[in-house]
Amino acid sequence: MKMPFSAMLGIFLTSSFVFLAVFAQFLAPYSITEASGGVWEGPSATHWLGTDTIGRDIFSRLIYGGQITIFVALASSVLAFSVGSFFGFMAAVRGGWADQIMSRIVDLMMAIPSLIVALVILSVLPLNLTVLILVIGLLDSTRVFRLSRAVAMDIAVMDYVEAAKLRGERQTWVIFREILPNALSPLVAEFGLRFIFAVLFISTLSFLGLGIQPPLADWGGMVKENKDGLVYGKSAALMPAFAIAALAISVNLVADWILSRTTSLKGGRGG
Amino acid sequence: MHPVLKLVVQRLALGLVLLLAVSAVIFLGIEALPGDTAQAILGQAATEVSLANLREKLGLNEPALTRYFVWLWAALHGDLGVALTNGVDIATAIGQRFGNTLFLAGCAAVISVPLAITLGLVAARYNGRWPDKVISGLTLTTISLPEFVAAYFVIFLLTQVFPIFQPVAMVFPGMSFWAKLNAVALPVIVLVMVVLAHMMRMTRAAILNVMQSAYIETAELKGLTPMQVIWRHAFPNAIAPIVSVVILNLAYLVVGVVVVEVVFGYNALGQYLVDHVTKRDLPVVQAVGMIFAAVYIGLNILADVISIGANPRLRHPK
Numbered sequence: 001m002k003m004p005f006s007a008m009l010g011i012f013l014t015s016s017f018v019f020l021a022v023f024a025q026f027l028a029p030y031s032i033t034e035a036s037g038g039v040w041e042g043p044s045a046t047h048w049l050g051t052d053t054i055g056r057d058i059f060s061r062l063i064y065g066g067q068i069t070i071f072v073a074l075a076s077s078v079l080a081f082s083v084g085s086f087f088g089f090m091a092a093v094r095g096g097w098a099d100q101i102m103s104r105i106v107d108l109m110m111a112i113p114s115l116i117v118a119l120v121i122l123s124v125l126p127l128n129l130t131v132l133i134l135v136i137g138l139l140d141s142t143r144v145f146r147l148s149r150a151v152a153m154d155i156a157v158m159d160y161v162e163a164a165k166l167r168g169e170r171q172t173w174v175i176f177r178e179i180l181p182n183a184l185s186p187l188v189a190e191f192g193l194r195f196i197f198a199v200l201f202i203s204t205l206s207f208l209g210l211g212i213q214p215p216l217a218d219w220g221g222m223v224k225e226n227k228d229g230l231v232y233g234k235s236a237a238l239m240p241a242f243a244i245a246a247l248a249i250s251v252n253l254v255a256d257w258i259l260s261r262t263t264s265l266k267g268g269r270g271g
Numbered sequence: 272m273h274p275v276l277k278l279v280v281q282r283l284a285l286g287l288v289l290l291l292a293v294s295a296v297i298f299l300g301i302e303a304l305p306g307d308t309a310q311a312i313l314g315q316a317a318t319e320v321s322l323a324n325l326r327e328k329l330g331l332n333e334p335a336l337t338r339y340f341v342w343l344w345a346a347l348h349g350d351l352g353v354a355l356t357n358g359v360d361i362a363t364a365i366g367q368r369f370g371n372t373l374f375l376a377g378c379a380a381v382i383s384v385p386l387a388i389t390l391g392l393v394a395a396r397y398n399g400r401w402p403d404k405v406i407s408g409l410t411l412t413t414i415s416l417p418e419f420v421a422a423y424f425v426i427f428l429l430t431q432v433f434p435i436f437q438p439v440a441m442v443f444p445g446m447s448f449w450a451k452l453n454a455v456a457l458p459v460i461v462l463v464m465v466v467l468a469h470m471m472r473m474t475r476a477a478i479l480n481v482m483q484s485a486y487i488e489t490a491e492l493k494g495l496t497p498m499q500v501i502w503r504h505a506f507p508n509a510i511a512p513i514v515s516v517v518i519l520n521l522a523y524l525v526v527g528v529v530v531v532e533v534v535f536g537y538n539a540l541g542q543y544l545v546d547h548v549t550k551r552d553l554p555v556v557q558a559v560g561m562i563f564a565a566v567y568i569g570l571n572i573l574a575d576v577i578s579i580g581a582n583p584r585l586r587h588p589k
Contacts, residue, residue: 108289108292108293108296111289111292111293111564111567111568111571112293112296112560112563112564112567112568113522113523113525113526113563113564113567115526115529115530116526116529116544116560116563116564116567117560119529119544119545119548119556119560120297120301120548120556120557120560121300121301122548123301123547123548123551123552123553123556124301124551124553196415200417203417203419203420204417204418204419204530207417207419207530207533208530208533208545208548209545209549210545210548210549220417220419223419223420223423227423227534230423230426230427230430230431231430233431235427237423238423238424238427241419241420241423241424244416244417244420245415245416245420248415248416248417249412249415252411252415
């Protein structure tokens with residue numbers, strides 16, 4: 001099957017972001033804290049994207065910021081997936097009261113907007129990376145739970161699952177060896193969407209001053225630091241904003257492509 | 272009892288139960304997390320004696336369940352307690368700000384709802400042709416942007432590149448209605464952008480879904496123009512899903528409003544919440560969080576009730 005242009009662009013951009021994030025320490029021309037220029041300088045040969053509110057190089061901070069943003073988003077979406085899909089499969093396989101309890105808890109969590117829940121929780125917990133990853137990951141796992149439960153419900157009634165149960169396999173075997181491999185493709189596409197959600201979430205929290213704390217910086221925090229310059233026509237705050245948008249759109253393109261591929265594999269609607 | 276009435280009452284009861292459960296989560300869930308209000312107020316340098324005194328004064332020595340019911344009972348009577356940081360009565364502080372939030376969200380809703388439905392109809396009419404592709408492409412881009420990023424793009428464009436608006440939105444009591452409208456123009460544009468995309472895409476999907484029915488084919492075959500088919504046959508049948516889409520997105524506005532208020536320094540509920548999360552002022556956070564949750568749940572229940580009402584099979588039972 002030929003890969004559409006949008007998907008190739010998406011994969012190219014996503015992998016460049018990941019590459020920059022992984023090798024940030026070697027690629028960034030300046031350190032994250034070093035004030036190497038004047039306040040809000042425009043782009044020049046020494047500072048490719050200009051300098052920020054206290055004269056730090058924006059390009060270097062963007063690279064380091066991308067590292068933190070992508071790390072937190074990746075860690076929390078992995079957490080969301082392990083927790084969400086495990087309990088989702090469990091609910092589908094067990095059914096009965098276990099399913100009822102888990103589904104109602106998830107309904108309750110999804111009855112409040114996640115940003116509001118996060119704000120309430122973060123008002124008592126210390127703000128550090130572990131807490132942020134846990135909060136974002138667990139809030140996001142509710143959506144994964146719903147999806148994986150729905151997918152697993154379809155699979156759990158298949159003959160081969162029945163056969164596995166009848167020959168006396170344990171529940172973990174049924175979940176990991178029978179259901180997981182068959183539920184993988186819709187979950188992979190969903191992973192992309194959850195990752196974007198986590199990127200937007202951590203950026204929003206940092207922008208509100210409740211995410212990554214200085215001297216570390218992620219993209220949302222960089223927008224916050226430089227936002228006052230916009231009034232004077234300094235576009236420093238737009239660089240990290242643009243990075244967030246570019247990452248979100250490129251991952252979206254890849255996820256869209258995977259999604260359309262998996263639905264067409266099943267002979268689904270809309271070809 | 273009429274089946275519609277019965278369903279509606281069921282939904283309302285469910286909403287109340289949900290609200291009660293949410294209040295328990297917001298209060299007791301927070302209690303279960305590590306951390307101590309007295310410690311939060313006095314800071315790390317507090318002595319054991321002063322901590323104990325403050326705990327006594329705030330009633331923290333009572334069991335959590337007792338305090339929850341005391342809090343709930345007072346909240347139901349409009350008493351939300353006082354803010355820890357400055358001792359101001361929370362209910363009064365919220366009252367005025369809530370009005371500002373509603374004004375902002377209301378303006379955004381008045382513009383975005385008709386616009387989204389019109390664009391959705393147009394996109395469905397030209398499904399797969401260029402107007403559809405342009406609209407879908409643009410909305411896909413805005414969906415990928417978090418609210419604050421969209422906000423700064425708009426600010427830069429409309430205050431720097433084309434200097435039309437002021438970058439801050441200050442509203443104060445005594446301002447005339449027009450002056451207020453002028454002040455919230457930019458935040459409203461951002462909010463419209465953010466909810467428009469979701470709303471329009473879902474409207475388009477709802478109409479396209481109806482367009483596959485047999486009676487649409489009949490309408491086409493008897494020679495109606497495409498716009499007539501959509502307007503007379505598809506739209507009435509798509510009303511239920513469209514209304515629920517619209518209301519779900521208004522609920523989404525509730526979250527968008529928090530961030531947008533902070534961006535524009537707009538003195539309202541969202542800004543108040545974020546400020547007090549930073550100050551770790553738990554009573555304020557709980558009260559405002561509860562209000563946001565209540566509005567969100569209320570809108571969701573409303574969407575359910577309207578789609579029940581719009582279903583002719585339920586309205587006219589056999």
